Amino acid sequence: MSRKSVMPGFGPTIGFTLLYLGLVVLIPLSTLVFESFKLSWDDYVHIITSKRVLSSFRVSFIAALIAASVASIFGFITAWVLVRYSFFGKNIFHALIDLPFALPTAVAGIVLATIFQPSGFLGKLLSDLFGLQVAFKPIGIVIALIFISIPFVVRTVEPVLLEFETSMEEAGSSLGATRLQIFTKIIFPNIFPALLTGFALAFARGVGEYGSVIFIAGNIPYVSEIVPLLIVIKLEQYDIEGATAIALTMLVISFFLLFLINLLQLWVRKRSGQL
């Protein structure tokens, strides 16, 4: 299997890796696939095409799509500012970007719900100013997912911006390009694959996100009920079949996204000459 290497320990380490991976990840995950064999195709289609399930998929996907887009735009600006400019408090700012990674989702969930509820600090402000209610509406889901998405975009774009050869900008400028032309014709095309990867990562995470969303979403069936929540609800109703069908669909979508993200990352690395 392996090219003989002088480094010691291939047998034991690869053996342990495969065993542990199998026990902790692959076997548990495969139960979902085997469980779904109990369903007939018609049952499956019936469950997935029920109005409530379709609505939940629509809510999850649209919310994740909008949130990832918003996070991509602002995340890009944030990464740009962090890499290119220096200003007071930049280091603290830099460290805070990862807060959504580190803060448990339940905490994020209750905090966002408290801020955006009609009596909350921002919720009151928004409804007074624009008559906009955020909490317990689909837009609440978007807010929660933006929070979750920020570090994915910033942390994917940032290293590529750091590696970016500024001499390319200097070359562009020496050839008479304006700053805007340099940005649109030189910088952006080089950063774009990374930005797209960040977007995809944020989107994939957003579709499956649970903890930070359920507190702010209101969870009204057909309106603001997300797919992961519907799985939990089916499970609580002892509807294992329903939960399995939805979970399997989600899993397939996740794997597809994972595959897509791997392709994107390959593209990024090729672009930046690491391959």
Next chain:
Amino acid sequence: MHTAAQPLKKDKVVTQQRALQDPTWVRWSLIAIAISFISLFICVPLGLVIFQAFSKGLQAYWSALTNADTLSAIRLTLLVAIITVPLNTLFGVISAWAITRFEFKGKSFLTTLIDIPFSVSPVISGFIFVLLFGAEGWFGSWLVEHDIKIIFAAPGIILATLFITFPFVARQLIPLMQEMGNQEEEAALSLGAGGWKMFFSVTLPNIKWALLYGVLLCNARAMGEFGAVSVVSGHIRGMTNTLPLHVEVSYNDYDVVSAFASASILAALAIVTLVLKTALEWKQANR
């Protein structure tokens, strides 16, 4: 999926000087946009946790923290972390060694498999263990017969957390060890060192900061995981509630002080994680 970036390289700070070519108004508007965005989505939520936790005074905060249910949630959370973090750390080091030090077929596929738990919804991560060990599950009746409780008990929570935090350490080590190459290790071998000696005197010192960093992230997630744990725990107060679940239960009971008191512990954990993470990034870059 978690791309918590590689530590930044120090020699890259130079770019700032030359890049200050953007017009001043562009620069300051972009800085303003970024700061407002991050403040709105990150600083305000963080401040609110502290504000709410202390909204009824220090006394109420303290009694919320020392109440029996909260204490039991803290105990369970610690237990989960103490079991899962070392296991996944061990896995991370061993798998990174196998993957970065040898050439074999299916290597990149294996690396992708390791990432799987990042891309699976937390709810599904919990659900698969219900399918395996729940009352209706594959081993359900056997477990009932032998009076073993996994789902709605600590073992289920531990298993789900093990799954969720599985890739963290490996994810940090693989790119680093790949980039490092194995010349120093070859040098150690050529000087007569055995395998273990080489690992402890050359490999480990070189990866220690990244390893700690992975452990830190793994720990933060193990203590903070909500979705997966929520599915397998059954929310039994004082029994199977971890700290994040305790936050949820209290919040749903309109016990705001208790919810935010518990949340403040988790937020403090997050902040400590970020501070240590920043320190470790710096250490790794100046290794």
Next chain:
Amino acid sequence: MSILLSDISKNFGNFAALNHINLEVPEGELVALLGPSGCGKTTLLRIIAGLEHTDKGRVIINGQDKTDQTVSQRGIGFVFQHYALFRHMTVFENVAFGLRVKPRRDRPSNDFITKKVHSLLDLVQLDWLHNRYPDQLSGGQRQRIALARALAVEPSVLLLDEPFGALDASVRKDLRQWLRNLHHELHVTSIFVTHDQEEAMEVASQVVVLNHGQIEQQGSPTDIYDHPANAFVSKFIGQTNIFDLDEHDNDWLQTAGLLQPSQQGKIAHVRPHDIIIEKTDNHHTAPATLKDWQHLGALIRIELVKNESNGSDAPVFAEMPNEQFKQLELAKGDKVKLKVRQAHWFH
């Protein structure tokens, strides 16, 4: 200690990196493995060290078959191309490493280790750096520390992978001389890999020329230069003019009376210093025109253009001492006569 390689072969996938290599290195020699990049020289060095496995063949060091021993057991010293110093250890600890990892019963006392390390650091003239970390050293200093580290375990053979490859030109010159002197002092059998023929000729007592995973020639620098075994070696070592008697240059060579067909082959390689230039008054029959010249220190390199050649328009290069060139009083555009002192013939 002598090194004997018998019938070594190594493939990477479909690529044959080494093809039936047989090589004997007598005790105390300083051998250069010389060849273009990708010729398999580094792979061969790593196989001798035990850092790479062979597909076939035996590695015998001092009469003992070491093929199945790991790199740690072989007792060799290896100096890596980029030094591979342990970044988290001081210079002192780097050099002491090989002694500290010995099994307890063979491990010398701390006092002995301290003395030994300092004497090695003295040997490489860097004892004053013993408390520094590798990151604080210059390239040349790292190189010498890497050498001291490899020597600490008193290796039976010393192997160096492109020892001067990563250094500045001036540092490289000094270190070459220094390595040669060090070898005279220690007399440990050493092999180093290089792609720089000048370096190989200057430092080594024996040169092994490799190409496409095969040994083209082995011999002393003088042997290799004066009696190249084949066209590859002749082209790779030093400058050479190539004349093909069957092809385009034939007519020109005949007219010029430069080279007569030989039993030894059809292609003649002529070193620039074997071409003698003479002034001529007969401008019509002169075979070459002086186009340009360059100073190479004590020598002058003269670039000549062939007159009336319907063959290749490659210039002919000749070299002669400065003084001699001045006496000829030539100017650009002058027509000259040529003579060939000696040629190497290949098929």
